[in-house]
Amino acid sequence: MTRLILDNLCSVIVDCAHKTAPLDEFGGYFAVGTPAMRGNVIDYSEARRISKSTFDDWTARLRPRVGDLLLAREAPVGPVVRIPPAENVAPGQRTVLLRPNPSVVDSRFLYYYLISPERQRELLAKASGSTVPHLNVADVRIFPMSGVPHLSKQHAIADVLGAFDDKIAANKHAIASARELSDVRFRRALQSYPARRTTLGELVDHGVLGLGDGYRTKRSEHGTPGPRILRAADVRDFRIFPDGAEYVSNDYRTRIGAKVSRSGDIVLTTKGTVGRVAIVPARMEEVVYSPQTCYFRIFKEDVVDFGYLAAWFNSRDLADQLAIVMHKSDMAPYVNLQDIRSLRAPLPEISVQRDEGSFQRSAIESIHALSSENDALAGARDELLPLLLAGRIGVRDAEKVVEEVV
Structure with missing residues (x-):
C-alpha cells in the first residue's frame, strides 16, 4: 500500500461557486449545499431548485456526472454525497466536487472510505482551529488517504x-x-x-394537549453530561437524527423544564424548512428542543388519539395550513406559537x-x-x-x- 493524498486519486477536484444559486421554484435542477448533505445522502427538500441556465453556469468548470462525489467543506465539514443518475445536481455553496480517477480508485470505495467514522474524525481534526471550522480546497487536495x-x-x-x-x-x-x-x-x-375543527390552542387550554417551543440556551449553559440540543436540521424523513455537537449541562435541567424530549412526542420544525414532522421513538437519547422546533404531547387520549393526531401532523391538511402562515416577510419561512395555536385539527x-x-x-x-x-x-x-x-x-x-x- 502506498501513502497517498486525495489529489492522487482524483482526475479533477473543483471548488463550488462562492455565491448563492438563484432560486427557480419550477426548475428541474438542484444546487446541493451542505444543509442538503446530512447523513451522506442528498436531501432535496434542503437543496435549491434551479433553472437549466443556472445549472449550466454553476457547472461550467466541471459538469457533475455519475461516479462523482460532493464533499462538504464547511458547516458542517465532512458529509459526502454521490451524484445521482439523473445528473441534475450542481455543487452548492461550501462544497467541493471530486471526480475519482477510475484507473486508480473505485468511486464507490472512495465514498465509503470518506464517510467512515475514522476519516470523518480526520476531516474534522484538519478543519479545527478556526472560528468556523472549514476546509480549504488545498486542504481537501492533500487529505491523506492511508490504507487504500x-x-x-x-x-x-x-x-x-x-x-x-x-x-x-x-x-x-x-x-x-x-x-x-x-x-x-x-x-x-x-x-x-x-x-369538527378544533384549534390546537383550544386543546391546550382544555388540558388535552401540551405544546411548546424549544429552549433558548445560553453559551454558558453548554456542557456535558447533559442532553443534546435538537436542531431543525436533525428532523427529516419522519425521523429524528440527534447528531449535533452541542449539549446543555445537567446543571440547568430545572430551567429546561418540559422542553426535554419524551417518548411519543410529536416534533414539528418551525423555522427554515417549516413543517418537518417526526415522532420521538422509544429508547432514543434524551434531547433538548431548540427554538427551531415545537413539541406536542397528548394528555387526554380519551379526547385525542395519538395515532390519529400523528397522522394529521404528517398530512396535507396541516401542510396547507402551515403554507398560509409561514410566509410573513422576506425573511426565511417560520411559524410562531400563536400561529401553531391557530392551526385547526379535524377531530x-x-x-x-x-x-x-x-x-x-x-x-x-x-x-x-x-x-x-x-x-x-x-x-x-x-x-x-x-x-x-x-x-x-x-x-x-x-x-x-x-x-x-x-
Whole structure:
C-alpha cells in the first residue's frame, strides 16, 4: 500500500461557486449545499431548485456526472454525497466536487472510505482551529488517504459494503410506501367521517394537549453530561437524527423544564424548512428542543388519539395550513406559537379516531423498526471497512457477514 493524498486519486477536484444559486421554484435542477448533505445522502427538500441556465453556469468548470462525489467543506465539514443518475445536481455553496480517477480508485470505495467514522474524525481534526471550522480546497487536495488497497480489492470491498446500502435503500422504499399508504388512508378517513375543527390552542387550554417551543440556551449553559440540543436540521424523513455537537449541562435541567424530549412526542420544525414532522421513538437519547422546533404531547387520549393526531401532523391538511402562515416577510419561512395555536385539527368522534389511529400507530412502529434496522446496517457497514482495510477480515468472510445481516 502506498501513502497517498486525495489529489492522487482524483482526475479533477473543483471548488463550488462562492455565491448563492438563484432560486427557480419550477426548475428541474438542484444546487446541493451542505444543509442538503446530512447523513451522506442528498436531501432535496434542503437543496435549491434551479433553472437549466443556472445549472449550466454553476457547472461550467466541471459538469457533475455519475461516479462523482460532493464533499462538504464547511458547516458542517465532512458529509459526502454521490451524484445521482439523473445528473441534475450542481455543487452548492461550501462544497467541493471530486471526480475519482477510475484507473486508480473505485468511486464507490472512495465514498465509503470518506464517510467512515475514522476519516470523518480526520476531516474534522484538519478543519479545527478556526472560528468556523472549514476546509480549504488545498486542504481537501492533500487529505491523506492511508490504507487504500489496490484497485481489485477496492472493487471487492465496494461490492460488500454496497450490499448493506442496497438493503438500506430497500428499507427506505418500504418506509416511503408505509408513509404513502398512511397518508392515503388518513385522507380517506377525513372525507368519510364528519369532524369538527378544533384549534390546537383550544386543546391546550382544555388540558388535552401540551405544546411548546424549544429552549433558548445560553453559551454558558453548554456542557456535558447533559442532553443534546435538537436542531431543525436533525428532523427529516419522519425521523429524528440527534447528531449535533452541542449539549446543555445537567446543571440547568430545572430551567429546561418540559422542553426535554419524551417518548411519543410529536416534533414539528418551525423555522427554515417549516413543517418537518417526526415522532420521538422509544429508547432514543434524551434531547433538548431548540427554538427551531415545537413539541406536542397528548394528555387526554380519551379526547385525542395519538395515532390519529400523528397522522394529521404528517398530512396535507396541516401542510396547507402551515403554507398560509409561514410566509410573513422576506425573511426565511417560520411559524410562531400563536400561529401553531391557530392551526385547526379535524377531530371526529374518539371511536373513529381510535379506529384510524390503530392503523397509524402500527405504521409508525413499522417505520421506526425499519429505521432502526437501517441504523444497525449502517453501523455494521462502517465497522467492516477498517477491518477489511487492515486485513483483519477477508472479503469472503465479510460476504458471509453480509449474508447473515442482510
